[in-house]
Amino acid sequence: xSKLSFLGVIFYLLSCSSDYKDNYILLNENFPIRFYEVSDxxxxxxxxxxxxxxxxxxxxxxxxxxEFQGLESINTFYFDTLLNSNLASLFKKLxxxxxxxxxxxxxxxxxxxxxxxxxxxxxxxxxxxSLHINMKVVSSHDALNQNEFENxxxxxxxxxxxxxxxxxxxxxxxxxxxIFYFDNLFAVKVGQLSNDQFQNTDTSSQFIALKYAITxxxxxxxxxxxxxxxxxxxxxxxxxxxxxxxxLVNEYNMGDSVVAIVPSKMAFGNRGSFTNKIxxxxxxxxxxxxxQK
Numbered sequence: 001x002s003k004l005s006f007l008g009v010i011f012y013l014l015s016c017s018s019d020y021k022d023n024y025i026l027l028n029e030n031f032p033i034r035f036y037e038v039s040d041x042x043x044x045x046x047x048x049x050x051x052x053x054x055x056x057x058x059x060x061x062x063x064x065x066x067e068f069q070g071l072e073s074i075n076t077f078y079f080d081t082l083l084n085s086n087l088a089s090l091f092k093k094l095x096x097x098x099x100x101x102x103x104x105x106x107x108x109x110x111x112x113x114x115x116x117x118x119x120x121x122x123x124x125x126x127x128x129x130s131l132h133i134n135m136k137v138v139s140s141h142d143a144l145n146q147n148e149f150e151n152x153x154x155x156x157x158x159x160x161x162x163x164x165x166x167x168x169x170x171x172x173x174x175x176x177x178x179i180f181y182f183d184n185l186f187a188v189k190v191g192q193l194s195n196d197q198f199q200n201t202d203t204s205s206q207f208i209a210l211k212y213a214i215t216x217x218x219x220x221x222x223x224x225x226x227x228x229x230x231x232x233x234x235x236x237x238x239x240x241x242x243x244x245x246x247x248l249v250n251e252y253n254m255g256d257s258v259v260a261i262v263p264s265k266m267a268f269g270n271r272g273s274f275t276n277k278i279x280x281x282x283x284x285x286x287x288x289x290x291x292q293k
Contacts, residue, residue: 049146104130106129185263189256208232267283
């Protein structure tokens with residue numbers, strides 16, 4: 001029996017039951033799943049890799065998205081690991097092309113997909129928060145084909161980064177005169193404090209004090225320091241500042257405000273940043289004020 005026929009029988013049987021409401025399949029009393037796009041295919045094989053597109057929201061706020069935490073909106077998982085998770089009953093029913101929607105506690109979501117405690121990943125999300133999950137099975141591959149697939153994603157991501165950096169650099173050349181260049185990093189000074197405007201940092205000269213904001217090149221805000229406080233970095237510790245920040249602090253003076261484009265190799269590189277929602281090979285725009293150096 002094909003999967004569509006099988007699901008059709010399930011839909012019919014459940015439609016006669018009080019446990020079936022609004023096109024949801026109740027796999028158990030606490031786990032309603034809605035199939036809103038269904039493919040007709042054979043059951044997925046074990047010992048393979050699943051490439052998924054996932055969006056998880058809490059109170060309409062995105063807390064996880066493959067768009068921001070994977071290449072080309074894809075996150076990859078070993079299928080057998082998912083079959084050993086608390087969502088095994090769902091994954092046993094999925095095929096490539098299926099889309100599903102369901103609710104899940106945030107702790108169960110992160111344990112299933114990432115085998116990590118939620119509080120380690122997102123301090124603002126409680127383990128008991130309910131997440132609304134939308135998920136699509138994009139593809140499934142054995143180890144060899146998955147490696148080729150991922151290599152192609154990386155190749156395209158690198159090419160995309162080069163193109164967007166080159167385009168942005170050309171745009172800057174038309175707007176600014178005094179541009180600082182360093183190996184695909186480029187920056188321009190947009191302001192400078194006078195001596196009587198310097199903020200009292202109340203700390204020793206051992207520390208660098210900064211205010212900054214980070215966006216991607218589409219101006220999506222990723223992180224910014226608090227409006228009423230500074231962030232301090234110990235000069236004696238080499239790994240506290242990203243390489244791009246080190247270059248800017250070394251090039252500019254105390255009191256300078258700069259805007260810079262920083263390539264991924266001087267930021268979060270080929271791994272990206274899971275907690276900050278930065279995909280691999282993502283160049284960043286930095287708005288930086290050097291308060292103390």
